Amino acid sequence: MTTNVPRVYAFHELKDVAGAVADYVVHAQTAALNKDVNLTNQILTRDNSGKNITEVNGNLSGSSSVLSNTPESSGKYTHKRNHSRHRSKKLSVEPRFKIALSGGSLVQVLHDGLLTRTDIQWGKWDIFFADERLVPFESEESNFGQVKRKILDHIDIAKYGKPNVYHINETLIGSPQECADNYEKQLIKNFARRDSVKLPMFDLFLLGCAPDGHIASLFPNFQDNLREKYAWCIAVENAPSGPSSRISLTVPVICHSHRLAFVVEGSTKAPILKTIMERPEKGLPSSIVNEGAAGRVSWFVDDDALNDVFITKKKYKYRHPVPAMNE
Known part of the structure; x- marks a missing residue:
């Protein structure tokens, strides 16, 4: 494995982490909701270079990633008016911000950072889960339950809209493989047919990292789960810590995201971070x-x-200062 050093932003206090993460989420949201307009403009003005959309616009995600894997999106494009009109119609669907969340302490960080802002367009969010513990939603161990209680239940829907939330089928928690297959079907339905898109592309994927090194529900050196190359979602049984039955999105899905961020805090994480970095x-x-x-x-x-x-820290540059809260 070669060494690719990620951007590491360090803060003195947890509240500063929450504020920076919220700013980063807003940045990703803004980029995602503007991407279809940008893509339309680029298609209408492109030349006949023969490059496909993903080669020219590698920073696009969401619905554009579906486009880039269709037969129509390969080869040369012309400037014929009827072709442009046909393509524009395909891009007329309302853009959505597709985000994947993990659980644990990340949820509290998001609670502290996101709920203080007035520029979160909740009504345009599609929320998915990086993983889920197969327990009832009312359990403190449920990722969806945790997100619902700490974030979703506090959104002013009348003012900001209601996000679409895609969680597991609670009736399937007794059957990990069936639950994983069912959740993968939700992904396929939302990102495209499986034969049209090799992998879903999230606009933002947010993860924590446990002291034992696991992310989502992918544990180090456990059941070859880290080597899975084809499935989007897998069943995890007999997990070495926490609830034993889980599902998790896979490494290829995580790595295919347009942006990824790890949110980690506390001295108990220092040893594992030292190994990672x-x-x-x-x-x-x-x-x-x-x-x-x-x-x-x-x-x-x-x-x-x-x-x-030992790591080089970077100073985080805020892109979206917090607007004043309405009284």
Whole structure:
């Protein structure tokens, strides 16, 4: 494994991590909701170079990733008016912000950062889950349950709209493989037919990292799950920590995201961060993602989590200052 150093943003306090993560989410949201307009303009003005959309516009995601895998999106394009009109119609669907969330302490960070803002366009969000513990939604261990109680239930729907939330079928928690297959079908339905898109592309994928090194529900050196190349969602049984039955999106899906961010805090994470950042050859899940999505990965951490970790820190540049809250 070669060494690809991700962007690491460090903060003195957890509240500063929450604020920066929220700003980064808004940045990703803004880019996603504007992408179809930009794509339309580029298609109407493109030349006959023969390059396909993904080669020219590698920074596009969401519905444009579906376009890039259709037969129509390969080969040369002409400037004929009827062709442009046909393409514009395809891009007339309302853009959505597709985000994948993990659970754990990340949810509290998002609660603290997102719910203080007035520029979150919740009504244009499609929320998916990086993984899920197969427990009832009312359980404290449920990722969806946690997100619902700490975030979704606090959204002013009348003012900001209601996000689409795609969670597991709670009636299938007794059958991990069936639950994983069912969730994968939801992904296929939302991102395109399986034969049209090799992998879904999220606009933003948010992850934590546990002290034992697992991300989502992908554990180090466990059941060859890190080597899965084809499935979008897998069943995880007899997990080495926490609830034993889970589902998880796979490494190829995670690495295919337009943007990825890890949010890690606390001194208990320092030892595993040291290994991730200084010993990528160990092949921990986060190191694999750092490598597989090189150039698209950011880490938001507090100073406690970087104790004794040798890494170059970057100063986070806020793109969307927090608007004043309405009284």
